[in-house]
Amino acid sequence: MHILVTNDDGVQAPGLLALAQAVRDLGTVTVFAPDRNWSASGHVKTMDRPLRARQVTLSDGSPALTTDGAPSDSVALALLGVVKEKIDLVLSGINPHENIGHDVTYSGTVTAAMEAVIGGVPGIAVSLNSPEEHLDPLDYSTAARVARRVAQKALAGGLPEGVLLNVNVPYLKDDEIKGYAVTRQGLRLYRDELDARKDPRGKPYYWIGGDFPTGVIEEGTDFGALKAGYVSITPLQLDLTAREAMERLRKWEW
Amino acid sequence: MHILVTNDDGVQAPGLLALAQAVRDLGTVTVFAPDRNWSASGHVKTMDRPLRARQVTLSDGSPALTTDGAPSDSVALALLGVVKEKIDLVLSGINPHENIGHDVTYSGTVTAAMEAVIGGVPGIAVSLNSPEEHLDPLDYSTAARVARRVAQKALAGGLPEGVLLNVNVPYLKDDEIKGYAVTRQGLRLYRDELDARKDPRGKPYYWIGGDFPTGVIEEGTDFGALKAGYVSITPLQLDLTAREAMERLRKWEW
Numbered sequence: 241m242h243i244l245v246t247n248d249d250g251v252q253a254p255g256l257l258a259l260a261q262a263v264r265d266l267g268t269v270t271v272f273a274p275d276r277n278w279s280a281s282g283h284v285k286t287m288d289r290p291l292r293a294r295q296v297t298l299s300d301g302s303p304a305l306t307t308d309g310a311p312s313d314s315v316a317l318a319l320l321g322v323v324k325e326k327i328d329l330v331l332s333g334i335n336p337h338e339n340i341g342h343d344v345t346y347s348g349t350v351t352a353a354m355e356a357v358i359g360g361v362p363g364i365a366v367s368l369n370s371p372e373e374h375l376d377p378l379d380y381s382t383a384a385r386v387a388r389r390v391a392q393k394a395l396a397g398g399l400p401e402g403v404l405l406n407v408n409v410p411y412l413k414d415d416e417i418k419g420y421a422v423t424r425q426g427l428r429l430y431r432d433e434l435d436a437r438k439d440p441r442g443k444p445y446y447w448i449g450g451d452f453p454t455g456v457i458e459e460g461t462d463f464g465a466l467k468a469g470y471v472s473i474t475p476l477q478l479d480l481t482a483r484e485a486m487e488r489l490r491k492w493e494w
Numbered sequence: 495m496h497i498l499v500t501n502d503d504g505v506q507a508p509g510l511l512a513l514a515q516a517v518r519d520l521g522t523v524t525v526f527a528p529d530r531n532w533s534a535s536g537h538v539k540t541m542d543r544p545l546r547a548r549q550v551t552l553s554d555g556s557p558a559l560t561t562d563g564a565p566s567d568s569v570a571l572a573l574l575g576v577v578k579e580k581i582d583l584v585l586s587g588i589n590p591h592e593n594i595g596h597d598v599t600y601s602g603t604v605t606a607a608m609e610a611v612i613g614g615v616p617g618i619a620v621s622l623n624s625p626e627e628h629l630d631p632l633d634y635s636t637a638a639r640v641a642r643r644v645a646q647k648a649l650a651g652g653l654p655e656g657v658l659l660n661v662n663v664p665y666l667k668d669d670e671i672k673g674y675a676v677t678r679q680g681l682r683l684y685r686d687e688l689d690a691r692k693d694p695r696g697k698p699y700y701w702i703g704g705d706f707p708t709g710v711i712e713e714g715t716d717f718g719a720l721k722a723g724y725v726s727i728t729p730l731q732l733d734l735t736a737r738e739a740m741e742r743l744r745k746w747e748w
Binding site: 277279280281282283284285286287288290291292293310312313316317320321322342344345346351354358393397399400402403405419420422424425430432433434436437443444445446447448473474475476477478479480481482483484485486488489490492494 | 531533534535536537538539540541542544545546547564566567570571574575576596598599600605608612647651653654656657659673674676678679684686687688690691698699700701702727728729730731732733734735736737738739740742743744746748
């Protein structure tokens, strides 16, 4: 088994190392991740400039590849041949914050797993529902063990074609986790606010600010599972068709 | 009615101007678009740096706003208050190439419309299925009239909540268009290939190259409609849950 590990926080992020270390005994692990943070940068295919790929060393001394492209570019480059050996599974993470509800199309962690599926390889995104405020460093050990378990299941059972898994792990110790819940994508409530400022020359600039997003706590959703202390496993697809809306639109007189 | 017009090709792109001009008689039109091309840059929320917004003049002499953020940032900034007046509809385009199948999560044109829906405003993305090779300039007139008609329908009939429209227009004259088809998202076939090169100092770099993507021509899909000469109107949602996969995953022993 050959597992590609990537993320959207950059190749030296502790969550990536925790993930890579957790799955090393499942097969060959290749780490290939962006050289900088790409959070909330979406699903990217870089075609207007060439991309670099170079070797780096992770903090445990193991080798990794890094690129100046986006998380999804890392996956595309690996699958297109920068990594010579066939890849059986792409793991993306561990993101320090959860990726639930509408986060999934923004998230570099999730879109890297989307890119895997488009390339015909199973993809799993793993994110940690860490508290908004915490004393560094975050403890990724539970999430890493969860990721290993989900990866094992996916390698053994096979993922449905065209489906990626979006895994979110509560910030709890192993024995505090209530279990695993297969969930649907919930509803995010963003609380973005415009923070308009003036630069030293009096010209306006804008931060997208506001409070950390919340979500609708509902049973059966990613958000509900996390709140109840469960690992949330949401199968996602790349067909966004709103089927229920089709009939209504057909009634419009075209 | 107040319509926000944006795109992913940059504020001076001819497709944007054609779109803005086509809907001016439907209400107040504000143009707010990126200052550069953001094709295939995905769904972005820029939070690690502040964004600028400034006035520019389009080639027909009309005023517009531009930002150094992504297409989805333009929409977020406008809805958060950089544009003072309430916005009733967001139109994104006209993209010179179709956005069908898996293109939708990569596409700046489509993700700008996604951002509108997340902000609670109807969003419509409009793309032109132009030939791969053509003599410049492209003729956006048919697509602009189609966009106007779809915008009118959406303003009159209302879009289902949480749904955006992904509109793709064949490159035909008005009287050659067969009609309007409400479609589902089809299947893209990417033909990306790695183009590995050496720089003048002998170091490797990589282009994501290969042929222009094709797709599976199937009745009822965006791709099928375009091939048959119809305007394709695909309702899209932001809930990516693969519902059919949920039962299968629940059978795994967690």
